Amino acid sequence: MHANGSTSTRIEPTMRGVTETVLTERWVTVSRACAQINQAAERALAERHGLCVSAFEIMDVMARTDDWIRAGELSSRATRSQPQVSRLLAQMVSAGYVERKPCPNDRRGFDVQLTPPGRQLFAQSVATMETVLREMTESSEEVRDAMGVTAAHQ
Template identity: 75%
Template sequence: MSSVTETALTARWVAVTRACAQINQAAERVLSERHGLCASAFEIMDVMARADGWIRAGELSSRASRSQPQVSRLLAQMVGAGYAERKPCSSDRRGFDVRLTPSGRELFSRSVDTMEAVLQEVAESSPEVRDVMGLTVTRE
């Protein structure tokens, strides 16, 4: 690689990192205020909702951008709050399967609308976020 490419890649990585930080800060604040969720729990719920049924708990950390210990901790909280349920895995007794409960699906559905609003607001106010997400703002 040439140094120009390396510099361009580094600049792009910094832009992505800054845009993600802006989005995560806004998401953490609003998801917590409105739904009692952190961004990590939202992401894990998203993976479970897309699975549309039972999913191996171990698969959650590979599908989400979270570590296994973080996923385990958040799952325990979700199970305790009644948003998720778990059962022993039928194919591997060491693991367990999880899924969203009806109240978890309802909470996730409401939080998706909130997250869409957060993303829209951040994208409208931040050229960096728009650039990274490949968006253009249309004024009405």
């Protein structure tokens, strides 16, 4: 608080000459933790299920929908670009994990849903993700901090 009663955030230079605020420091921590998690998840999902993180996220959106979902809606819910979603959907349709049909209201669009084998693969990949996340939170303080969990007592 200043002598006149006002408050302000003062940005102090660090020892390295880079300015940091609490928010910036927090964002960097979260970004690093996400990168660590994504790298571990990419490896585990690819090795165990032949999936990438983007396909997992798309399947997650479809798994939370009990019915058909528009491909465009899927793209907006999944934080992935429309071309990326379209490419991954084509691969998942070819693999038998997703079925698609023309959208009844829009001849240019199509609806998609997970097939029973797709739901089974997704359930297995969720178990893998839980293992990856558990291991990451146990081994990385940065990940624990970003995820808001405390260390497991060993």
